[in-house]
Amino acid sequence: MAHDESAFPWEIGVFDAHCHPTDTMASIASIPAMTAATLTVMATRGEDQELVRQTAEAHVDRVMPCFGWHPWFSHQIIDDSIEQPEQDAEQQKRTHYKAVLTPCPEDDEAFIQCLPQPKPLSTLISETRERLLSFPNALVGEIGLDKSFRLPSAWTAEDLDGRNGQVTPGSREGRRLSPYKVKLDHQRTVLKAQLRLAGELARAVSVHSVQAHGAIFELFKELWAGHERVVISRREREKQQDAEGAVSEDEADTTKSATGKQQPFPPRICLHSYSGPVEPLRQFLHKANPSDVYFSFSSVINFTGSSASSRRVSDVIDALPEDRVLVESDLHTAGPQMDELLEQAARQICEIRGWDLRRGVQQLADNWRRFVFG
Ligand SMILES: [Zn+2]
Known part of the structure; x- marks a missing residue:
């Protein structure tokens, strides 16, 4: 090229x-x-x-x-x-990191020590x-x-x-x-x-x-x-239009993006x-x-x-x-x-x-x- x-x-x-x-x-x-x-x-x-x-x-x-x-x-x-177990902050930190890391840092206190106190989601x-x-x-x-x-x-x-x-x-x-x-x-x-x-x-x-x-x-x-968006093929749409005369507002809307909506x-x-x-x-x-x-x-x-x-x-x-x-x-x-x-x-x-x-x-x-x- x-x-x-x-x-x-x-x-x-x-x-x-x-x-x-x-x-x-x-x-x-x-x-x-x-x-x-x-x-x-x-x-x-x-x-x-x-x-x-x-x-x-x-x-x-x-x-x-x-x-x-x-x-x-x-x-x-x-x-x-x-629900988290009733623990003080230090224990909670240790329990958390042992639960989310793999392999479990079981005896690696120095490593856990170095990690921050976790932030709640x-x-x-x-x-x-x-x-x-x-x-x-x-x-x-x-x-x-x-x-x-x-x-x-x-x-x-x-x-x-x-x-x-x-x-x-x-x-x-x-x-x-x-x-x-x-x-x-x-x-x-x-x-x-x-x-x-x-x-x-x-x-x-x-x-x-x-x-x-x-x-x-x-x-x-x-x-x-x-x-999911309703995907209507052209042939289906034409069939529908023939049957109903026109596509209703609602149906025309179904393929639009979700912009602005929650x-x-x-x-x-x-x-x-x-x-x-x-x-x-x-x-x-x-x-x-x-x-x-x-x-x-x-x-x-x-x-x-x-x-x-x-x-x-x-x-x-x-x-x-x-x-x-x-x-x-x-x-x-x-x-x-x-x-x-x-x-x-x-x-x-x-x-x-x-x-x-x-x-x-x-x-x-x-x-x-x-x-x-x-
Ligand atoms: Zn990046």
């Missing part, structure tokens, strides 16, 4: 559907000078929720805030909808609701399921010495990995509560899924149950950095699904892997409907590098789809607006 060498049409508007600039707060000052139009900025954990809020307030036209709790930090949430949801309500279009994110990640080990003196003061705390920060994972059931509980909140406020969500596309789909299906599921979902095969796309895109599912791609994750995996991503991008593709940087620093990665990813998507740059960048911009605003 011929490479399009023409100048990149930034003036059309490039929208980063998923990024983490608040992980490097010193980079936030560079946002006004960026060529990208708007950054969809994720929150992931206790340390960055407030930073995302402040960043969105300081850069109203350039930042679309998202508030959510990432699966990598889901162990820090305790499900207080189920009901508190997370009410705090997130408050934040969402102060930004009428804010999204829920980053949320999701991850079957492969392991928690970082407890901090060593050496780790602490080598710590980068520029990086927002709370992430792995180069630590070695422990053997512990968060049980999928617990991740699901934390995800489900946040998907329901997004449904309550009719907000879009940005979803992380690693080796968990099946489990994610099962959860969506569970939330969608009983709310539902137990979000109206729009983005599977960010989708790395799965082509086959499951069909189920995510089925016309009866009452949520519209989008897919976003970054050059960092999707185009730098092995040739087999980048071929798979190309196949996925090629197979998607043109109105469901988004572009993202997934970068942890704002500034020129973020612009560069967005341009690279957008150019690659255009090349795969056979779009000329102006048409492709316009399509990606339209898709982002529809994804965020409905």
